[in-house]
Amino acid sequence: MKPIINLDELEFAEFGKGKKFGAARAPVSTEIGASRLGYAVVRLEPGKRAWPYHSHYVIEEMFYVLEGEGTLRHADEEYPIRAGDFICSPADPNQPHQIINTSDAPLSYIALGTEDRADVFLYPDSGKYGVWHGTKKDLDAPDSFMVFARKETAVDYWDGEAEDEDEG
Secondary structure, eight states: OOSOOOGGGOOOEEEEETTTEEEEEEEOHHHHTOSSEEEEEEEEOTTOBSSOSBEESSOOEEEEEEEOEEEEEETTEEEEEETTOEEEEOSOTTOOEEEEOOSSSOEEEEEEEEOOSEEEEEETTTTEEEEEESOTTOTTSTTOEEEEEEGGGOOOTTTTOOOOTTOO
């Protein structure tokens, strides 16, 4: 495996949902042998965002805007972004983030994050949370799982546990 790849060699895959969410993402780190940092290039068409507004408890992310302009939603504030900007998104549930292409031209950026084996995500707009553990590359592996839920649907710690009839 070569430890280098050029931007023009990347293979993008599109994903999204509805009119609001849509992007093209090209993995980079897996293509050149990285193991402790994950990075990819993300392209957004006008009016789109790749992911919902969210925060992380474990994974720290950094974004570098390659081309275009848009808006960063970060910790209940909005900031204009443009080519050349570095964006910090620390592992902090009180600092949710989202990049939105609010311009009339494409926006592309590098997304870089730590490659931890577990994380907890919060989604302020929809009131849900997510928990993930394992290998992002293989969510079907026996030690991997991801679940999303709403706080109001949580169960008690002892829910479903058999009571010992001999006690008391």
